[in-house]
Amino acid sequence: MNLPSFIWLWRIAAWSMGLTGFLFVSLLAIGGWMRYLRLQGETVPSLDGQTSTFIGLRRLHFALGVGLVLTVLLLLSIGIVGTLGHFGSLGHSAHLPAGLTVVALTMASAWSATQINHPQKPWARSLHLTLNGLLMVALGLVSWSGWLVVQKYLP
Numbered sequence: 827m828n829l830p831s832f833i834w835l836w837r838i839a840a841w842s843m844g845l846t847g848f849l850f851v852s853l854l855a856i857g858g859w860m861r862y863l864r865l866q867g868e869t870v871p872s873l874d875g876q877t878s879t880f881i882g883l884r885r886l887h888f889a890l891g892v893g894l895v896l897t898v899l900l901l902l903s904i905g906i907v908g909t910l911g912h913f914g915s916l917g918h919s920a921h922l923p924a925g926l927t928v929v930a931l932t933m934a935s936a937w938s939a940t941q942i943n944h945p946q947k948p949w950a951r952s953l954h955l956t957l958n959g960l961l962m963v964a965l966g967l968v969s970w971s972g973w974l975v976v977q978k979y980l981p
């Protein structure tokens with residue numbers, strides 16, 4: 827098998843990470859906008875009777891959220907394939923637990939989002955917000971630890 831070189835690996839990692847950051851900030855902005863509209867209208871948190879602006883934002887937020895799940899999974903596979911190809915084993919630094927935490931939080935956030943409009947699950951919205959707050963910290967840690975790892979390979 828022709829294994830990817832490390833420059834190739836961290837370049838793609840850095841670009842996908844840029845996309846991940848962009849998606850996260852967009853999700854934060856659109857989510858904040860939705861929250862503002864919801865609180866201002868003081869509507870019952872249900873989809874019925876919502877404005878078309880809200881429905882549009884919600885669709886966009888959901889689509890970008892799916893995008894975030896995909897870029898995070900892409901980064902996970904690049905990281906694992908690249909590390910296995912280079913070292914034949916995993917777990918060389920704090921980057922591994924940081925990466926796994928990001929993946930777990932992103933999946934949990936996406937799952938909590940699917941529960942938000944359930945009438946018997948009022949906790950889903952605050953869970954979504956808490957998980958995304960933690961995700962922000964975890965994304966910072968994974969970028970920092972990833973950058974430290976990259977330093978080892980730079981001349």
Ligand code: HEM
Nearest residue numbers: 850853854857858860861864888891892935936939942958
């Ligand atoms: C992981 C993928 C994500 C998916 C699939 C997703 C999906 C959703 C859905 C379906 C809602 C409910 C909208 C409604 O009230 O009907 C929502 C609300 C929200 N999301 Fe996300 N989301 C994701 C990630 C994020 C991220 C990363 C952030 C912040 C950085 C975020 C911030 C918010 C906010 C602020 C709300 C509004 C809560 C409120 O109305 O009080 N979401 N999201």
Ligand code: HEM
Nearest residue numbers: 839840843901902905909916917918919922925969972973
């Ligand atoms: C969501 C973001 C990310 C995830 C989920 C992720 C995941 C992973 C995982 C699971 C590994 C295997 C680590 C090991 O077994 O020790 C890895 C390795 C690696 N990642 Fe990431 N990563 C992310 C972001 C980044 C970023 C932003 C960079 C740098 C720009 C980066 C650079 C690397 C490098 C160079 C390796 C090789 C590890 C080594 O030599 O010890 N990653 N990544």
